[in-house]
Amino acid sequence: MMNFEKYTNSSKKIINAAQNLALGKKHQKITPMHIFSELLNSNHDLIVKAFEGSDFNQIKNLVQNNLSKELPNGGNGQIFADPKLIQLFENAEKLASEQQDNYVSIDSLLISSIQSDNNIESIIKKVGLNLNKIKSKISEIRKSSKSDNESSDDNFNALEKYTINVTQKAQNRELDPVIGRDEEIRRTIQVLSRRTKNNPILIGDPGVGKTALIEGLAQRIVNKDVPRSLENKVIRILDLGLLLAGAKYRGEFEERLQNVLKEIHKENGNYFIY
Known part of the structure; x- marks a missing residue:
């Protein structure tokens, strides 16, 4: 028996949207394809990243x-859940x-929708994806994060x-040269290199x-112009x-900040936050 209270807010929105989609199209039943369609339409960060590198619009067109x-409901407004949806x-x-x-x-809804409907699996194969690839991308995003409250999936990754990855910007040569700050950068490096304080x-x-x-510090890290510890x-x-x-x-701001701090902690001191 489905326990709707044990779904995140994002998951609940998807399920409600799928029901409205089926009603709007006067379909006879709600299927995993309706869920999958609304997952794509949600533009949720996790879903977008799961399909990164594939033709998102092509997937949406194939779903439509x-x-x-789908069979119409005959105009009587009655609609029921397909057995595959229960699954x-x-x-x-x-x-x-x-x-x-x-x-x-x-993400659990996404994986389960693919597992529950061969047509969905065929659609993702047409754009060069499969379930294992999507699971792998989701795993990269979630890392070891748990869905322990109703807004957890909005705070994965x-x-x-x-945050903005300044080191990545330095690697991509997106930063301007920093001139006249050698003393300040040197002092910052000195403090960061301490064992305490x-x-x-x-x-x-x-x-x-x-x-x-x-x-400037990020550029020095990229250029290996820092002590080995940095x-x-x-x-x-x-x-x-x-x-x-x-x-x-x-409390939503505090929750987001706590999630950032949790992810920093998992990196074992490899990240500096400014």
């Missing part, structure tokens, strides 16, 4: 073609349990979502070049604007 073959929910809840998730997240504080009015100093470290800038954006209820 498939949905057009989808059972698979999703089983998967959540195996992952030690307290809530069924949106929190580091990527709420190794958190440098950059003080200055807005616009004096604090971020430029961080960019080689291969990654600098990320915490974007408070992104952390605050769309935070609708009390």
Whole structure:
């Protein structure tokens, strides 16, 4: 028996949207294809990344073609759940349990929709994907994160979502050269290299070049112009604007920040956060 309360908010939205889609199209039943369609339409970060590198629009078109073959309900407004849909929910809840998730997240719905309908599996194969590839991408995003509350899947991959990888920008040569900050960068490196009390504080009015100093440090890390203890470290800038954006209820900002800190902790000191 499906326990709707054990689904994340994102998963609940998908299920409700799938029901409305079937009703709107006057279909006889709700199927895994309706769920899959609304997963794609959600543009959720996790779903977009799961299909990264494939033709997203082609997948959507193939899904719409498939949905057009569904039987109408005869105009009586009655609609029922396809047995495959029941199987989808059972698979999703089983998967959540195996992952030690307290809530069924949106990625569990995605995997289970593919497992429950051969037509969905055929669609993803047409764009060069398969279930294992999608599972692998989801695993990269989730890492060891658990779905332990109703908004968990909105905070998977929190580091990527709420911080800017300055080291990556330096590797891609997207940063301007930093001139005249050698002494400040050298002092920052000195503090970071300490075993204790190794958190440098950059003080200055807005616009004096604090971020430029961080960019200069990132460039030195990329160029191996740092002590061995700092080689291969990654600098990320915490974007408070992104952390605050769309935070609708009390505590959501704190929850996002906690997820960022959890992911930093898992990196065993490889990340510097500014």
